[in-house]
Every structure is written in structure tokens, then in C-alpha cells.
Amino acid sequence: MHDLATRERAIAMLELGLTRRDVCRILGVGYNSTYRWQERIEAQHRSDAIACFRCADEPVPDATAYLYLLGQYLGDGHIRNNGTTKSLGICCCTDYPEILAEVEWAMRTTLGASVRYRSRRDAECVMVESTTRHWLHLFPQHGPGMKHTRPIMLERWQLELVHQDPRPLIRGLIHSDGCRVTNWTERRVGGTTKRYTYPRYFFSNASDDIRRIFTDALDLLGIAWRQSNPRNISVARREAVAALDEFVGTKR
16 A cells, blocks of 8 residues: 555656656556556546435436436445546446446436446446446435345435336336346147247346335336236236336347
């Protein structure tokens, strides 16, 4: 670990035009360390410049983007410390590039913050991240521990947005912790066994509160659902599936 004075000297020398290699040789610091120090300071500067609608007590600039991001956060998101600021991260599967692009769009649109991708050890997933302390203001559900181990409740201003249009929230939740599948069953008709296929949506989450947020949003649209097991919500009726197909559909 290097003290604050060393880190500040390194950044100042880089800003004066010295090469990174020379700075590392003069100060005896690691090459990658200088990148991290610069990134943290730049992230802080970006955080200070971002206009937060919650801090300004203004309306949400794009409720669709925010509610979609809220659904993604409740499903596969987290907020972590990043130096003196905070990073919002959404874990996305690389098999669904359109969802990756939608998460990035939602982050940029909601706060105007920059977005980056951070690879994980699991090559099938990538972390979409954006850094600013204001994410804490937009996601007050953040707290210590796993989401299913603590209460998760939407605040009044969030509920008002959901009541205006719950579809983006449902879309974000299904894109993070849900799926659309094709089930099948066999029946004997006139002595012949016939196979029938039908589509179904599933939403799976360990948190009772998050499942309730999902089902409450479905209720607002009159979409029928049932709890198929302690962690899974199923939407299987033909008219209910058709309603979700209008704004969710197959993950891509």
C-alpha cells in the first residue's frame, strides 16, 4: 500500500507529461497501480459533475430507463465501494447482447454517468458498471448483506413510478432473474397420445420481498400468476403470456 502523498505525486507527475514508466521508476510504484489511482480520481470528478434528480428534487428524467434499471438491480445488481465513491454493477450473461446493451442504455440515460464493462472469472458473464455516489440515492434498497436476508421495500416515489407504468420494472426483473420457456404435456385423445406445447414465463428470486414487488406489478396489469414453488413465480395462462410477450418476449 502506498500513502496518499505518493499517489498524489504520481498523478501530478502524469499530468505534467511524464511517461507512466518514468513515474513508476522514480517513485517505485506499480504500473497498474497508477491506472487505478487515476481511475478513482476521474470517477470522483465524474460523480461530482453528475446531476442527480433526487438531489435536485426533480422528476425522473426517463421513468422507463430507471424502472428497467431498478428491476435489473433487484435481480442481479449490487452497489459496492469504489475508493471514495460507489459503483453500481449489474451482472449480465454474454449470451444476451441485447440485454447488455439495454442495461448500458438504462445506466447512461438515468444519470448520464459513464459505463464500463468488467470481466468476471466466469467467462459467460460480464459486470456492467457505472461509478457515482448518486446511485445510493436512486437505489435506497442498498444495504449490507444479501438481498434475501434483509427487507426490500420500494419507497413512495418509486411506487408512484411503478403505478404509472409497471412494464419496465417487470421487463427488468424478468431479464435479470426470469425466462420465457416452452413447456410440453401429453394427453390421450381418442386413444392416441398427443403432445402439446405452450409458452410460460418464470421469475425466480430468493427474496420474498422482491417476488412480491414482481407480483404486485403483474397485478397492476391484471396478469395472472401463481407461485409454483417457494422461489418461483409462474405465468402460464395463454392471455397472461400474451400480455407479457407484448413488452418482454424471449431474452436476446
